[in-house]
Amino acid sequence: xxxxxxxxxxCSSELSSRKSHHSDQTKRNxxxxxxxxxxxxRGVKGLIEKDTYCDDVITQISAIQSALNSVGKMLLEGHxxxxxxxxxxxxxxxxxxxxxxxxxxxxxx
Numbered sequence: 437x438x439x440x441x442x443x444x445x446x447c448s449s450e451l452s453s454r455k456s457h458h459s460d461q462t463k464r465n466x467x468x469x470x471x472x473x474x475x476x477x478r479g480v481k482g483l484i485e486k487d488t489y490c491d492d493v494i495t496q497i498s499a500i501q502s503a504l505n506s507v508g509k510m511l512l513e514g515h516x517x518x519x520x521x522x523x524x525x526x527x528x529x530x531x532x533x534x535x536x537x538x539x540x541x542x543x544x545x
Contacts, residue, residue: 476500508542
């Protein structure tokens with residue numbers, strides 16, 4: 437079973453209080469990844485403070501961007517498989533445009 441299979445219901449469908457509903461395991465996984473990214477960012481700050489060669493810093497920044505993209509993909513998959521499907525089943529077709537905008541935002545980066 438891959439880590440993506442651990443994503444359960446993503447978001448409630450109530451417009452007034454939309455929230456994500458990830459399993460505890462998914463939350464732990466996401467938080468762990470974000471903690472590592474946070475550490476990488478602190479590391480880049482340290483490299484800059486030490487006047488590290490620019491190409492080495494850029495390589496680290498690229499790794500951080502890749503890690504963030506991975507987190508974004510996990511969230512996007514869970515959102516599509518639960519929230520988007522649920523809202524379509526409820527007759528809410530606007531969610532498709534919302535989802536497309538979300539994908540465009542992620543792809544810009």
